[in-house]
Amino acid sequence: MATIELTQQSFEQTVGNNGIVIIDFWAPWCGPCRNFAPVYEKVSEKHADVTFCKVNTDEQQALAHQFQIRSIPTLMIFRDQIIVFMQPGSLPESQLENIIAQTKELDMDVVRAEVAKQQQK
Numbered sequence: 839m840a841t842i843e844l845t846q847q848s849f850e851q852t853v854g855n856n857g858i859v860i861i862d863f864w865a866p867w868c869g870p871c872r873n874f875a876p877v878y879e880k881v882s883e884k885h886a887d888v889t890f891c892k893v894n895t896d897e898q899q900a901l902a903h904q905f906q907i908r909s910i911p912t913l914m915i916f917r918d919q920i921i922v923f924m925q926p927g928s929l930p931e932s933q934l935e936n937i938i939a940q941t942k943e944l945d946m947d948v949v950r951a952e953v954a955k956q957q958q959k
Contacts, residue, residue: 841882844891846900853916856889858941863893863902863912871911874928881934888938913937918946920953 844852844861853859862878864871882890895902895910905914909926915937916922922941929937 841879841890841892844893844901845898849901852889852891853919857918858888858938859891859916860888860938861891861893861914861916863895863905863907863914864910865895867896868910870928874911877929877931877934881931881938884935885938915941917941917944917949920946920949922949 841862842848842852860882862871862874864875866872878890878892882888893901895907905912905924911928912924912926913929913934914921914924922944923937
């Protein structure tokens with residue numbers, strides 16, 4: 839599956855209409871971002887059931903600010919509209935594959951219960 843360029847306008851619909859959404863926050867001038875891009879693309883082709891997106895932080899500064907992106911690349915994963923993973927830095931292919939596998943295996947009832955507990959504090 840090809841990656842989708844995510845914008846402030848398309849963000850809510852993309853995250854709301856897809857089970858697992860992986861977002862790569864990047865910038866064209868960022869060397870580590872350019873090095874990570876081929877890995878991200880390769881992994882995206884193996885997972886038709888996952889939506890892979892990219893956010894150009896230079897062009898989508900509001901989204902970068904909304905999620906307090908301080909370092910790029912930053913990888914963020916939503917499952918059922920809940921952020922389940924967020925980490926700055928590029929990842930090797932095997933680690934990205936491992937994180938996707940873990941995301942797919944999550945018991946979302948447990949995750950939702952944990953989120954609800956955190957919101958009550």
